[in-house]
Amino acid sequence: MILEKIAKRTVERVAELKREKSEEQVISEAKALDSDTAFPFEEALRAEGLSFICEVKKASPSKGIIAQDFPYLQIAKDYEAAGAAAISVLTEPYWFQGQDCFLTEIRQDVGIPLLRKDFIVDSYQIYEAKIIGASAILLICTLLDTDTLKRYLEIAQSLGLSALVEAHTEEEVKSALKAGARVIGVNNRNLQTFEVDITTSIRLRKLVPKDFLFVSESGINSPEDVAVLKENKTDAVLIGESLMRSDRKKEQLAFLRGDNQQ
Numbered sequence: 001m002i003l004e005k006i007a008k009r010t011v012e013r014v015a016e017l018k019r020e021k022s023e024e025q026v027i028s029e030a031k032a033l034d035s036d037t038a039f040p041f042e043e044a045l046r047a048e049g050l051s052f053i054c055e056v057k058k059a060s061p062s063k064g065i066i067a068q069d070f071p072y073l074q075i076a077k078d079y080e081a082a083g084a085a086a087i088s089v090l091t092e093p094y095w096f097q098g099q100d101c102f103l104t105e106i107r108q109d110v111g112i113p114l115l116r117k118d119f120i121v122d123s124y125q126i127y128e129a130k131i132i133g134a135s136a137i138l139l140i141c142t143l144l145d146t147d148t149l150k151r152y153l154e155i156a157q158s159l160g161l162s163a164l165v166e167a168h169t170e171e172e173v174k175s176a177l178k179a180g181a182r183v184i185g186v187n188n189r190n191l192q193t194f195e196v197d198i199t200t201s202i203r204l205r206k207l208v209p210k211d212f213l214f215v216s217e218s219g220i221n222s223p224e225d226v227a228v229l230k231e232n233k234t235d236a237v238l239i240g241e242s243l244m245r246s247d248r249k250k251e252q253l254a255f256l257r258g259d260n261q262q
């Protein structure tokens with residue numbers, strides 16, 4: 001399964017990083033930074049209406065190279081100008097061709113909250129996320145048991161980072177809630193088969209109490225997809241490919257939002 005391969009490579013990546021900078025050093029650098037107790041990522045998703053988290057992603061395991069030309073900073077600025085609530089930045093280097101510096105550079109030029117999209121398998125990466133300028137991290141239930149999720153959520157909380165806790169099944173939603181997640185994301189993509197079905201979000205939405213933030217992720221490609229998720233009480237949608245493949249990101253976001261329809 002691709003997720004296992006990514007996780008295994010990520011464990012190796014973190015081990016390499018620890019040789020360059022110790023865990024103690026990363027913890028102390030992260031703790032020395034201001035913690036934004038307002039949790040701006042959650043604040044942005046709580047705004048009236050459906051919020052859009054727009055993704056900066058060059059490649060993916062299911063699609064290969066998505067954007068040959070990849071001016072990540074300009075893409076992020078375009079998303080902000082188009083009214084995105086937050087930006088998801090892929091930092092995983094091998095399958096997504098991401099880099100930490102993309103997020104750090106975007107942080108310097110863009111005001112809206114940034115989600116560090118990576119495969120967290122070690123608490124080291126949470127401190128790193130804080131140092132590189134993220135407002136939120138992704139925690140994937142398939143990779144983390146409930147106790148680990150809880151521990152990682154506590155670390156994120158202590159640093160002023162929000163966590164988008166991603167589930168794909170009923171059991172995973174239950175685990176996320178038990179661990180204390182405040183933001184639940186449902187990935188519509190089955191990471192074994194790469195099949196995408198947005199009814200996964202609609203089905204699992206019913207398990208999440210109304211006062212939690214609910215995000216639908218992946219395979220959202222049309223105004224109809226957006227509308228049906230909105231009707232089903234989704235707080236935010238996370239959109240990557242459909243925006244990344246467009247040369248006119250502002251117009252594409254307006255199209256997906258249904259701005260031209262009455």
Ligand SMILES: O=C(O)c1ccccc1NCC(=O)[C@H](O)[C@H](O)COP(=O)(O)O
Pocket residue numbers: 002003055057060061062063187189191194217218219220238239240241242
């Ligand atoms: O997209 C993949 O192929 C993939 C494979 C394995 C793990 C994660 C993967 N995608 C990460 C994401 O969650 C998406 O980038 C994100 O939800 C946006 O999806 P999309 O709008 O379909 O690009």
